[in-house]
Amino acid sequence: MHSHKIHHFKSLTSTQDKAKEFAKKGLSNVIIIADKQTKGRGRFKRKWFSGKGGLWMSILLKPEYIQNVQYLTFAAAIAVAKSIKKSAKLSTSIKWPNDVHYKGKKLCGILTECIFGNENFVIVGIGLNVNQNRFPDGIRNRAASLKMIKNKKINIKKLTKNITDEFFILYDSHYSRNRLKNILKIWKKYCDTINKNVVITTRTKKLNGKAIGVDQNCNLLLKLKNSKIIKIVEGDIRVRY
Numbered sequence: 001m002h003s004h005k006i007h008h009f010k011s012l013t014s015t016q017d018k019a020k021e022f023a024k025k026g027l028s029n030v031i032i033i034a035d036k037q038t039k040g041r042g043r044f045k046r047k048w049f050s051g052k053g054g055l056w057m058s059i060l061l062k063p064e065y066i067q068n069v070q071y072l073t074f075a076a077a078i079a080v081a082k083s084i085k086k087s088a089k090l091s092t093s094i095k096w097p098n099d100v101h102y103k104g105k106k107l108c109g110i111l112t113e114c115i116f117g118n119e120n121f122v123i124v125g126i127g128l129n130v131n132q133n134r135f136p137d138g139i140r141n142r143a144a145s146l147k148m149i150k151n152k153k154i155n156i157k158k159l160t161k162n163i164t165d166e167f168f169i170l171y172d173s174h175y176s177r178n179r180l181k182n183i184l185k186i187w188k189k190y191c192d193t194i195n196k197n198v199v200i201t202t203r204t205k206k207l208n209g210k211a212i213g214v215d216q217n218c219n220l221l222l223k224l225k226n227s228k229i230i231k232i233v234e235g236d237i238r239v240r241y
């Protein structure tokens, strides 16, 4: 299995930024963890609230050849869902493309970024709400921490180890060996977006339809009312139960 080095910081702007600094030095297989982030970010430069109590980490990788990196987002989500089950005895679900949630409340978000150059790097950022007691007004209704759900403190260190172990198992045995279908197969077991009526908001439009699957590039396949099937590459999903 991959050996990796963990760098732990009390506070960072963003673990993604620190991982980029490491990449500039040519380093990889490095995990950056911060107790809090002052400028944590989500997709599309959105703010990610990352006060003390959460798990904020970035995994810096230098894959031999970069294949569809969306599979690494999927692998991270699987690793998180599996580890939550193990550490907190809680069954969670994955929402396409990058959330792990419990009953519709977001527990974890994943941000995968690439650096292309002479050498190519991938940074998989994982933000998991673990022991926070409250959230800011803007996300209070949509976010949850494991502690808020389980009513007890969760050991972050153990959880972090579980997540990285699970992630590297998927990375070494499937992603690096080009067995991407295997990742998709496992991901589907945890994903609760498929076969649901959904509303998708992309940067340019809002779409209603039924999520009927994902293609080999991890895009969501959406069946519209007129039965046309379209491919969604990025966007936010609201599931209509």
Ligand code: BT5
Binding pocket: 013, 014, 015, 016, 037, 039, 040, 041, 042, 043, 044, 046, 047, 048, 049, 050, 055, 056, 057, 058, 098, 106, 107, 108, 109, 110, 111, 125, 126, 127, 128, 129, 139, 142, 143, 144
């Ligand atoms: C994500 O973006 O879900 C990816 C979040 C990745 C965060 C990790 S932490 C370690 C690493 N370092 C970073 O700087 N980032 C990564 P997205 O799908 O765009 O969701 C962002 C939205 O989630 C925001 O607009 C809020 O509505 C909501 N949000 C913000 N903070 C949250 C939190 N702590 N818990 C739940 N939801 C949150």
